[in-house]
Amino acid sequence: MTGRAKKVAASKKKANGYKMPAPIATGEIIHDTTMKKKWRIGPSIGVGGFGEIYSACDHDSTPKSSNYPFVVKIEPHENGPLFVEKHFYIRNAKMDDITSFMKRKKLSCLGMPSYYGNGSHNYKGEKYRYLVLERYGKDLWSLFIDSGRSFPAPTVFQIGLQMVSLLYP
Template identity: 40%
Template sequence: MPPKGHGRGKLPVPLPRDMILKDTEGKVWRLGSQIGQGGFGLIYLETVVFLMHFVILSLFISQQEYLENGPLFSELKFYQRAAKQEHIRKWMNLKKIRCLGIPVFWGSGLAEYKGKSYRFMVMERLGEDLQRIFEDCGSRFKKETVLQLGARMLDTLEYIHENEYVHGDIKAANLLLGYTNPHEVYLADYGLSYRYCPNGNHKQYQENPRKGHNGTIEFTSVDAHKGVAPSRRGDLEILGYCMLQWLCGKLPWEQNLKDPVAVQTAKTKLMDELPDSVMEWGSSGSSCSKCA
């Protein structure tokens, strides 16, 4: 069952390097060095152990959090249902595509250390995030790059949506290049993912002002501003805002990010006046025209 709310926000005490972890399917993993952390958990390199012989290359990472925390639990449910290697390969064969931007899930389990219970998840190791590359490129991508990224993300979102989930937090910081192939791009961080259609039963549209403005403020959907649960159309809207920023260098509401209502109003206006609103933004003050 899901963890309770207490304990949220507490980063766990780091687990020691070379600690052996055993997942729920009996695979054994050797913990490597810590390479990062999220809002609630730590990220480590991992090597898988077969008969106590260690793989030389660290092509896996693991995320850990205290058992009572919640974000990794939510992310784990998506990976267990939709990110196993056989499911991804089956979809790629069906769609005749060479890459699908879903990190492969390899295992999960529980561990004990110094009297505390930890949850861990092992997944495919990925490379540099797109946000860093975007900033290194002067916060602007060429039109061809934006279109290629959009097409890759549409393939990825189609798979996610077909598996009854939505992502809810698409942005350059959550797009990572492949570790072994930097020409591939993956959508990561499913902490805000939402199962919109469990067992074929579509959840009803319902506005809830108390849950308004959820997600990353500059990209989140108009529905999310109203407190509506994440949706497929919301994912597409968020992707559209990302592509607009990548192409133009900025978004019309970036100067108002501390005022969620002002951001919501600006997004609503942009969406209501498509496509003229985007064309006008591209020709006044932004650098879209230089990228086209």
């Protein structure tokens, strides 16, 4: 024995200094202790500045291929941004609160997903924080790529009107 300790592989960190989560296996079940729900993780749909975003469904449902009605944002527990975001959604994005606000303001669209749950989850010895939100359709970038990197003028106008109506209802 040479007396040297084995080096442990360093965690992946982004340029912003946040630790990135290891990939979570499709089918992993996470337990929401507050809302008493279970969620099944689906395929990853993206990586953000401090974590990963997965498609998800209720534990009891069986989604057809790509029909996952929720997203789960996951970050390592020692990161902080999702903690702040989670508390915003808990206070401001419950389905009943959003519906009531939209009726009061006579809005047809709010542009903010509804909150469905949150919690902590241990996976392969790591502790993660997660947030469950309503899943919207395809993101704008994917639609842009699917359109051959060019939107027709009517589409650009529709996107612009939706953005303005969300900013100035």
